[in-house]
Amino acid sequence: MRHLFAAVLLTILSVLSLPAAAQQAGRLISADPIADTPAGMQAWRAQYWTTSQSGAPLAVTGIVAAPREAIPPHPRRVIAWTHGAWGVAEKCAPSLSPNFFTATAALDAIREGYVVVAPDYPGLGSATMHPFLVGVDTANSVLDAVRAARAIPGAAAGSSFAVWGESQGGHAALWTATTARSYAPDLTLVGTAAAAPPTELAANLRDGSDKNARALLLSFALHSWSTLYGFSMDGIANKSNQGIITRLAQNNCVSLDKKPKIGTILGILTIVRATKNKDIAKIEPFGSFTRANSVDAARVPGPLLIAQSRNDTIVAPAVTRKFAKAVCKRGTRLRWIDMTGDHGASARESSAETISWIGQRFAGASAPNDCAKL
Structure with missing residues (x-):
């Protein structure tokens, strides 16, 4: 032994x-x-x-x-x-x-x-x-x-x-x-x-004319950065919408040959409304982070x-x-x-x-x- x-x-x-x-x-x-x-x-x-x-x-x-x-x-x-x-x-x-x-x-x-x-x-x-x-x-x-x-x-x-x-x-x-x-x-x-x-990341996440695509990409970014670096999303979305952002990021891969599921569509529309007048360039720590990674x-x-x-x-x-x-x-x-x-x-x-x-x-x-x- x-x-x-x-x-x-x-x-x-x-x-x-x-x-x-x-x-x-x-x-x-x-x-x-x-x-x-x-x-x-x-x-x-x-x-x-x-x-x-x-x-x-x-x-x-x-x-x-x-x-x-x-x-x-x-x-x-x-x-x-x-x-x-x-x-x-x-x-x-x-x-x-x-x-x-x-x-x-x-x-x-x-x-x-x-x-x-x-x-x-x-x-x-x-x-x-x-x-x-x-x-x-x-x-x-x-x-x-x-x-x-x-x-x-x-x-x-x-x-x-x-x-x-x-x-x-x-x-x-x-x-x-x-x-x-x-x-x-x-x-x-x-x-x-x-x-x-x-x-220029803040401008790119703000100025694209496809608001639905912007909302999905913003969800990817917010979920990634909040998970990796502990950034709070409180200045961007309430707790309920933060949950939607998380689910959009966790459950969706970009696919050009498939139509999104109804749940994804509804989630994106919610985030479009929730972030309509939000510019992450002016919301810390996201503003500093987007500048550092531009x-x-x-x-x-x-x-x-x-x-x-x-x-x-x-x-x-x-x-x-x-x-x-x-x-x-x-x-x-x-x-x-x-x-x-x-x-x-x-x-x-x-x-x-x-x-x-x-x-x-x-x-x-x-x-x-x-x-x-x-």
Whole structure:
């Protein structure tokens, strides 16, 4: 019995001593091949380590996709795809969705020989609250996904990458560019593309013309931030409506191919009324938090591509254009793509031009500059 106890104790101690090395940011935990992928593509469901802004280790998930062909003599070019809003509940992870391959615009680049690294972000597919529109936490998970992909032999991913995102992912892409050099000096960022990116968060949550979408996204943000940081919603909604906000966030994933349930519709209408005259920029601590997690045009390096539809009802075109002008004022080279489709088609509508632009960045070509048009 004494020997058995000693053996059990030794096992426990060995497990407890493992995390310091095993939880290193960017370390791959597992990569499980996906059997059913589009023609010419191979993919893996990956789990890897990242860190929160506070330095806490987090095990997170995503998908890595690559051409289904022989490993090339040189590492493949990498695109980090940063997805738009799918929700804030664990079940809303893109990697868990049967629609992942059809919904991910960056996968068009596989035929050009790219590896596409598609992180879920913390809390989507992993057991923690998702930091919705929280810049540093999201950017860390993107950069660590690129690192982790390099440990998958069949992917043959290199250390040079572009980041491309849509909607919430546009915000993630811009934050990834902002922090890449300091957080991941072992990686080389060649360019950043953002389709319909939220940049000034309070304005984005206030100025989109689709009031129902605004209410749902605000519910995601309020639930995420109040859960993670203990922010009280008392200045925004009464206790009953706070419960509705929580249920909307916990029970709903964004789905473009399904009509919302009647309970979701009624909940959204209630929050529309409850927040009609509320500006979170003027309500603390939300005001300070939205400013801290907005994108600072002065800190985003070039070259940069922004695609924005003038008919976008969720990310107000005027807010994006204001950000683009601020970027140009800093002397950053900017490719501006003006579109006319709806918000959900932003990345698809600009896909061909974006992939071509990314290819030119990898080739070392001089970046175009459309600042004079703005």
